[in-house]
Amino acid sequence: MAASSNEKKTQLQNMEEEDAGMEAREMESDEEEQDGMGAENSDDEEDDSSEDEKENEAEIQRLEEQLSINAFDYNCHVDLIKLLKQEGELVRLRKARQKMSELFPLTEEIWLEWLKDEIRLTEEEPNREKVYELFEKAVKDYLCPEIWLEYAQYSIGGMGSPGGMDKVRSIFERAVTAVGLHMTKGQTVWEAFREFENAILSTLQPPPGRIPSREEQELLKIQLERIHTLFRRQLAVPLMDMEATYAEYEEWSEHGVADTVISQYKKALQQLAKCKSFEEPLIIAEPPKLAEYQSVIDFELKEGDPARIQIIYERTLAENCLVPDMWAKYTTYLDRQLKFKDLVLSSHERAVRNCPWTMGLWKSYVLALERHGADHPTVSDVFEKALNAGFIQATDYVEIWQAFLDYLRRRVDFSKESSKELEELRGAFSRSLDYMKQDVEERFGESGDPSCIIMQIWARIEALHCKNIQKARELWDSIMTKGNAKYANMWLEYYNLERSYGDPVHCRKALHRAVQCTTDYPEHVSEVLLTFERVEGSLEDWDVAVQKTETRLNRINEQRAKVAVKEANLARQEEGKVDQRQRAKADKKTQKKGQKGTRAVEKRKAEQHDYHDEWNDDSAPKRHRGNGDHASEEYMETETGRFGRNAPPGYKPAQHGNKRAQQGSAAAQTQNDEKPELRNDNSSVFISNLAYTLEEPEAKLRSLLETCGPIKQVRPVFGTKGTFKGYGYVQFESTASVSEALKLDRQEVEGRPMFVSPCVDKNKNPDFKVFKYQISLEKQKLFISGLPFSCTKEQLEEICKSHGTIKEIRLVTYRSGKPKGLAYVEFADEAQASQAVLKMDGMDIGDNKICVAISNPPRRNMMDKPGSNRPDIMPRQVFGSRGRGRTQLSLLPRSLHRQSEPVSKVNNGTAAEQVPSTANAAGETKPLSNSDFAKMLLSK
Incomplete structure (x- = not known):
């Protein structure tokens, strides 16, 4: 039995071993299959990754x-x-x-990514200094609590090195100074500082049961005081959730909170309550939050705490770094209030790095450098960077040159006849003129300094400080050769220079040249010359001056008279063209009336024929018969109302009547509807520029505007023939719907822009204009010309959106909807628009090269309007600046116009009877009497 049991055991063991071997073989085979499949997949993945790598490398x-x-x-x-x-x-x-x-300057996200990568790459001790240098660059760009916190935490890792503890504390102190007043994020930096000090405190605590030594007790006391001080400092600053900090301090402090700390804490709470009304809208607002930030800035400026004003400006610029106006406000505040050199200059440098295209920031930077005693190479270097910044206006280069030349002039000691600074100033003036001529004019196609302001300043410096009047005269000769000789104010400026630093001979010479060359105000310079000779001239000089001024003024008056005659002839020609057009139009109307009369007769005959057929039908009532064989002369009333003095009793017009009568009725009804009925203008809009071929215009207009609100009435306007005239009226049930409807203005409807305008009675509002002509510089809007006619709004948006946030795009079209190749693109702010100008101007779109500029519509010519103070050389006609309008045609009989002709018209060989003169001895015109008109008309 024992042997048999042992055999069974060995059999079982063998079976188990065989099963295990089979399982192992199966697992090996599965692994081989998986390895084979994995190898195939890995090959595919390697091919895909290699292709991606090639594409990325090419990009x-x-x-x-x-x-x-x-x-x-x-x-x-x-x-x-x-x-x-x-x-x-x-x-x-x-x-x-x-x-x-x-x-x-790099954003917070880019800096944090870079810093974390560098920290991972430089984990060795010798390379920590490179990371410290990188952190120092990062904290200078923008106010970022997260970067300061990362900086402090990284420094804790080097605490074991010599002086490491002091370095950590120094960085924490700088952090709370920089961002500790940040109302929403400053608390994290304070808490990190306290956690660090608490960690140090735990290392100083003696083990349980051991009495600390005297030195250890002193160190513990110092460390505890550090933590107490941090709590007190933090509780004196208004920060979000500061109640929790106070509760933590109460729990941590063994002896309770001091009365002075409680007093400071309550003051901070009161300040927090004031700020919350501004901070809470700021938290929930969407970027860029400029309006909300401006409210906080205004509040802090009234409070007057410089540190809090600085922190709110820094917070604003961290989110709105491309807004030049905000940088200008901040740097102006620092220049006038704080005046700390390092803070002021660093802020100016950051301003021009963020908005290099803004000339005003560079100009302020140059002045700040001079104000704080920067060395000359530094100022010159900043000025050279400004010239390469890419300003968007030619006048910007003139202003930055003026600022730099003013700086150079203030460096010169003019008590010395010659000096290095004076030569440098003259060299800079000469270089500025070359720069204006070569660089600015080539780039902008116009002179940035048409009045030669820089040359005028140079001439005055030479005359006043250098006593070199000859150089000043040479400069003024050059100024006059640049197209300024025709302006009286330029000659008077030169005369004043000679009057102050020259001699009477050159004064007289300048005024004589002014009289000969001036074309805008010759009378004025003539008067100045005569006044000069009254004071200083001899009789001979006076006679020469009088003769010269009289000759010049006579010539000017002759020129003016010639121009006036030419304008009068042009006006008469235009009047003749208008009369000719009116006669042609009248002939066309007469011809159309004749055609309409013929058609009306034919139409009336056809209607009478249809009427007889219908009346003689068996199903229709019979006409009344007279005693004779012919029908009586009574007429039947029809739909059109054309016939019908006595309709048969009980007669109703047939609904199926002839089509001519129905069309005539519809046309008549439409023509009656063309006169606007009494409506509520406040709840109505006027729709125009629709296609005449628009099918079912009432239903179409209703479908287009039903999204704006409930519609009370839609009234398209039709012509006399029943054709749609392309416009109509839509009346809503609510006035609130009108503003929504106006947003649909210029929406495309069947290839044409639909015009939507307020429904205003122009008789009561004569000055009303639907389109308000913009005449101011629109810094956030671009004007683009040269676009292909095939360019769509979507294509233009795709091109522009990479340069900023687009608010609106408007393609300019003709009334028919055909594009003009022009467009307006409005960005979220002027900084984005300025960047887009620099990057898009000269871009090729298809076969076209586009031109991009800041939208700056030309001002309307207000000088030609009545009541303006323009000193016209030629007298304006009464017709206005654009000639005689259609509404200004004379309504007097033509015979009255002929009275002004020198020779009376001859009819049939005899002169027509002259109308008696209507002017009295005083030259006043008397009104014509009825007998005068009778004579005039009978003479025809």
Whole structure:
């Protein structure tokens, strides 16, 4: 039995071993199959990844080439950094980030990514200094609590090195100074600082049961005081959720909270309550939050705490770094109030790095550098950077040159006859003139300094400070040769210079030249010359001056008279053209009336024929018969109302009547409807510029405007023939619907822009205009010309959206809907629009090269309007600045017009009878009497 049991055991063991072997073999085979499949999948994945790598590398090379052409393409830098990070190109990634940081301030997200990558790459101790340098660059760009917190936490890792503890505390102190007043995020930095000090305190605590030594007790006391101080400092600052901090301090402090701390805490709570009404809208608002930030800034300016004003400006600029006006306000405040050199200059530098296209920021920067005693190479370097910043107006370059030349002039000691600074000033003046001529005029196609302001300043400096009147005269000769000799004010400026620093001979010479050359105000310069000779001239000089001024003024008056005659002839020609057009129009009307009369007779005959057929039908009532064989002369009343003195009793017009009568009725009804009925203008809109071929216009208008609100009435306007005239009226039930309907203005309807305008009675509002002509510079809006006619709104939006947030795009079209190749693109702010001008101007779209500029509509010529103070050389006609209008035609008989002719018209060989003169001896015109009109008409 024992042997048999042992055999069974061995059999069982063998079976188990066989099963295990089979399982092992099956698992091996499965693994081999999986390995084979995995190898195939890995091959496919390697092929896909290699293709992606090739595509990414090609894109990286393209971006690098684009940056070599235009290094200031911000979006291109961002795309390149993303691709390099994705590909793991760490060395190239670092270079790309460094290059971008040299040109632009980096956002908080870009800095944090870069810092974390560098921290992982430089975990060794000797490389920590490079990371510290990178953090120092990061905290200078924008006010970012997260970067300061990361900086402090990274410094804790180097606490073991010599001086590491002091370095950590120094960084924390700088952090709470920079962002500790940040109402919503400052609390995290304070808490991190206290946690660090609490960690240090735990290391100083002696083990349980051991009495600390005297030195240890002193260290504990110092550390506890540090933590107490941090609590007191934090509780004195109004921060969100500061109640929790106070509760934590009460729990932590063994001896309770001091009365002074409680007093400061209550004051901070009161300040927090004031600020909450401004901070809460700021938290829930959508970026860029400019209006909300401006409210907080205004509040803090009234409060007058410089530190809090600085922190709110920094918070605003962290989210609105491309708003030049905000940088200008901030730097102006620092220049006038705080006046701390490092803070002021760093803020100016950040301003021009963020908005380099804004000349005013560069100008303020140059002045700030001079104000705080910066050395000359630094100021010159900043000025050279400003010249390469890419301003969008030619006049910007004139202003920045003026600022730099003013700086150079203030460096010169004019008590010395010659100096290095004076030569540098003269060299800068000469260079500025060359720069205006070569660079500015070539780029903008116009002179940025048409009045030669820079040359005028140079001439005055030479005359006043250098006593070099000859150089000043040479400069003024050059000014006059640049097209300024025809202006009286330029000659008077030169005369005043000679009067102050020259001699009477050159004064007289300047005034004589002014009389000969001036075309705008010759009378004025003539009067100045005569006044000068009254005071200083001899009789001979006086006679020469009188003769010269009289000759010049006579010539001017002759020119004016010739021009007046020419204008009068043009006006008469225009009047003749108008009369000719009126006669042609009258002939056409007469011809149409004749045709209409013929058609009306034919139509009346046809209607009478239909009437007889219908009346003689068996189903219709019989006409009344007279005693004779013919029908009586009584007429039947029909739909059109054309016939019908005595309709048969009980007669109703047939609904199926002839089509001519129905059409005539519809046309008559439509013509009656063309006169606007009494309606509520406040709840109505006027729709126009629709296609005449629009089918079912009433239903179409209702479907287009039903989204704006409940519609009370839709009234399209039809012509006399029943055809739609392309416009109509829509009356809503509520006035609130009108504003929604006006938003549909210029919406395309069957290929034409539909015009939607308020329904206003122009008899009561004669000055009403639907289109308000914009005449001011629209800094956030671009004017684009040269677009292909095939360019759509969607295509233009796709091109422009990479340069900023687009609010509105409007393609300019003719009334028929055909494009003009022009467009207006409105961005969210002027900074984005300015960037778009720099990047899009000269861009090729299809076969067209577009021109892009800031929208700056030309001002209307107000000088030609009645009542203006323009000193016209030629007298204006009474017709207005654009000639005689159609509404200004004379309604007097033509015979009356002929009275003004020198020779009376001859009819049939005899002169027509002259109408007696209507002017009395005093030259006043008497009204014509009835007998005068009778004579005039009978003579015809």
